[in-house]
Amino acid sequence: MRIMAIDYGDRHTGIALSDLTGSIAGEAFVIDDWNSERLADRIAAEVRERGVDTLVLGYPLNMDGSAGPRAEKSLEMRNMLKERTGLEPVMWDERRTTVDAHRIISENGRHGKRRKQIVDAVAATLILEGYLNKNRGIM
Secondary structure, eight states: OEEEEEEOOSSEEEEEEEOTTSSSEEEEEEEEOSOHHHHHHHHHHHHHHHTEEEEEEEEOOOTTSOOOHHHHHHHHHHHHHHHHHSOOOEEEEOTTHHHHHHHHHHHTTOOHHHHHHHHHHHHHHHHHHHHHHHHTTOO
16 A cells, blocks of 8 residues: 655645555655646656555645635646546645755755755655554544
């Protein structure tokens, strides 16, 4: 049972994958693409190649819990992924994941260009860890 978490962005999208048992976070990487249709195709290809059976898509709600323009874009991506993969993506409240990702990267001494390259992958990993913890009853 492999799980993929997605931190969807306008130009950079973070992807995090669980291990084969769906119990711990494993690999994380970034897909750079501004075209949402092409991005959905690339994610669907990764889903097939890696045997993913659960998708968790970050849902960027406003701090007051309301859905803004970014949340609407995530819902559009959910529909594209569902169409291309046959999986129903779980929408995951991702408030503060990018802020937390920046903090984690700073605490580990990463700055400049390297930081920009990994922040979305770290944010996707935080989404995945939140989902895994909830399923284990930790949250």
